[in-house]
Amino acid sequence: LQDSTAQDSLPQLTFLNVMMKSGTSHDINVPLSFEISQPIDTLILEKMHFELKRDTWWDTLSLPEIKRTVPTKLMGYKIEYNWEPGATYRLTIDSMAVIGIYNEWNKGLKHEFTIKKEEEYSALYFNVSGETENVIVELLSSSDAPIATSKVVNGTAEFRYLKPGTYFARAFIDKNGNGEYDTGNVGDKLQPEEVYYYPKKLNLKKNWDVE
Numbered sequence: 001l002q003d004s005t006a007q008d009s010l011p012q013l014t015f016l017n018v019m020m021k022s023g024t025s026h027d028i029n030v031p032l033s034f035e036i037s038q039p040i041d042t043l044i045l046e047k048m049h050f051e052l053k054r055d056t057w058w059d060t061l062s063l064p065e066i067k068r069t070v071p072t073k074l075m076g077y078k079i080e081y082n083w084e085p086g087a088t089y090r091l092t093i094d095s096m097a098v099i100g101i102y103n104e105w106n107k108g109l110k111h112e113f114t115i116k117k118e119e120e121y122s123a124l125y126f127n128v129s130g131e132t133e134n135v136i137v138e139l140l141s142s143s144d145a146p147i148a149t150s151k152v153v154n155g156t157a158e159f160r161y162l163k164p165g166t167y168f169a170r171a172f173i174d175k176n177g178n179g180e181y182d183t184g185n186v187g188d189k190l191q192p193e194e195v196y197y198y199p200k201k202l203n204l205k206k207n208w209d210v211e
Contacts (some may be wrong), residue, residue: 016104019199021076026113028121029086029161031069031078034111037153038100039074047097050079055090073182083115120205124159125211126169134177140168149179169198 017037026032043066051058063105069076079091095108114205137157139148147167157171173183173194184192204210 001023003149013103015107016098016100016102017118018098018106018109019110020111022111022113024113026083026115027161027163028083028118031080032089032091032111032113033069033076033078034098036075036077036098036100036106038102038104041103042099044097047094049092049094051090051092053090058090062106078191085115086117088112088159090112091110100149118161119207121161122164122206123209124162124167124202124204125209126152126171126198127211128155128157128171131173134174135171135180136174136179137169137171138181140170142166144168151179162204164204164208167202167204169202171196171198 010080012022019035019037020032021035022030036190045063045066048063048066050061050063052061053059064079064081064091066077066079068074068203069078085090090110093106094112096105098106132152132155135152135157137150137152138146139150139159139162140146148159148162150159151174152171175179175193176182181195182190182191182193202210
């Protein structure tokens, strides 16, 4: 007879999780991102593979640099790449490619995804007159939340690969050159940076360029 008590006492093998944050349909201008369930001790790049689908076969590509999504967060990572519109890619992470600080490792993972085509997006261009040095244009959602920014260069601010939808816009003079809108500081007697709102609602459709 088998000793069931001895079997129950055997240690259970646990794995760390590698979770893709990106779906199977991917935006042109967005990095591929994933999250790991614990901080990494070792990342074995030879066990990670990056491929591009050509007709019915896969072409091996050099693995792009893997960076933290936010420098201060230890478990979020991204791969930035100049994606080819409409192309299909595959990221393969072999088992034991990722080893965490608690000496747990990952199971194998394959993530296949297709980049959206250019005609699925809109493009928006602003011509800005007057003093344009250190001027930044912000694109806003209907709830006034910033979505994207573009510094004015030669009198023009451009936004490419925008999802169709409704947007608003404003420009501000970035006096301190930090790339962000600053509301001012009473204690330091600093005035808010000057802001100029575009007066109209912007309705963008697929495959449209709006100037």
